[in-house]
Amino acid sequence: MARRRSNGEGTTYPRKDGRWEGAAYVLTTNGVRKRIRVYGNTQAEAHERLTELKARHHQGIPTADKSWKLGDYLDYWLEKVINQTKRPKTHEQYELVCRLNLKPALGHHTLAGLSVKAVQAFLNEQAAEGHYSRRRIEMMRNTLSGALHHAMREELLSRNVARLAQLPGPAEEVEEVHPWSVEEAQQFLATAQGHRLYPAFVLALFYGMRRGEVLGLRWQDIDLASSTFDVRQQLQDVKGKIVIGPLKTKASRRGLPLIKAAAVALAVLQNQPDGPASPHGLAFTSTTGTPLNPRNFGRTFALLCKEAGVRAIKLHHQRHTAATLMLRLGVPDKVIQGILGHSSVSVTRQVYQHADMGLKRDALEAVEGILNLPTVDIGSSTDVDSESRCRQVSRQTPFEAVYTQAGSATKEKSPPLLWSTSFHGGPGGARTHDTLLKRSSDHCVHERITEVKKTMERRTRQWVLGVVAVNLAVNSQKISTDRTDRPG
Known part of the structure; x- marks a missing residue:
């Protein structure tokens, strides 16, 4: 006599097409109990999937009330989620990726049946065709990930397979922005x-x-x-x-x-x-x-x-130009953030401020001035030794940049407000032009290094002699004191 199944145990039975089907009543995402079916090629496979279905039910995890196709869910996500929460331009970008890329290649997959392997194969195929940049392929993955993440919020999925897929190929370098001088x-x-x-x-x-x-x-x-x-x-x-x-x-x-x-x-x-x-x-x-x-x-x-x-x-790189010019003027990052309207000061620092060649040169020349290193003066014989053509460069001061008023709003060929700079070490600055191309030749460098080493050795010997002299003086004072304190 066949054993009578208990309530909620579910059942498995063969189908006419040769596969096996399992069914049980579980709680669905719409809040009602519904008979949900699972399928397998063998009885063991169907029973395993039915067991997983009942396990989620016992854990309080609802089951999707319908079997979504990915293409249908993307349409639902764009209309009911993105269109309601995002700006029109964002919706336009997501809709373009879904219509041209995701739905034609992955739309036939069921939402629950979409695997990491399928997503990875799709990304690899897009990269192999060479029609899209790596940034565009990354946008495809991010758009799919956003849709699957919302499916997890609606408890239709237990994991986001798009996050597990990797972008194909080596990471491309971010396009370098060169703001205006x-x-x-x-x-x-x-x-x-x-x-x-x-x-x-x-x-x-x-x-x-x-x-x-x-x-x-x-x-x-x-x-x-x-x-x-x-x-x-x-x-x-x-x-x-x-x-x-x-x-x-x-x-x-x-x-x-x-x-x-x-x-x-x-x-x-x-x-x-x-x-x-x-x-x-x-x-x-x-x-x-x-x-x-x-x-x-x-x-x-x-x-x-x-x-x-x-x-x-x-035109957008004018934001980079403004941030870099204010950086050159020493404006605090927090003020630059407020002017540009960034949500985080880290965005201002890492994305929009650029250390251009002028800033790098000024910083290095300031360090050079502090260390007072010997250099070669090319193109001028003033204060230069005739044999080595080397001289000492005086300490340099940092550049100064100020806004100056250059007239009112007329139709002259000059803007009403101009940036004027006075860079020490650059054309138009306080220093002479011959210091712009200063580089030490090999024999000059060797001579200067030897001179520095000799100076250091001489000062080291002086320091050691000074320490010895102090120690001798202290010891002599101790001896005389001991002799004075002795009785009779």
């Missing part, structure tokens, strides 16, 4: 001064504002009387549609003082008699008064770079 910034501003969007470029360069923040600036956020303005919104291009929305982070919402160059340029723009009015109250618009397309703003910047004859950089 002081001279390049001056040259660009001088050329852009006559352009109607000159105030926008002043804000991007001096304040390091993001492109969307500049284009989203409203007249109501600008107070020329108190020389302040507030960053409260940004403008973005989402799927070809201009959208005005919230800022990137909470720290991006900030108030800033207006420097004279920006205040004068904005006042001139505001007082233009024939300027088109913007229905959104934006300060920077197209020639017809509509919101300015961010791509067109970037193209205008590139054209002005070409006209000015300066090195073409991305």
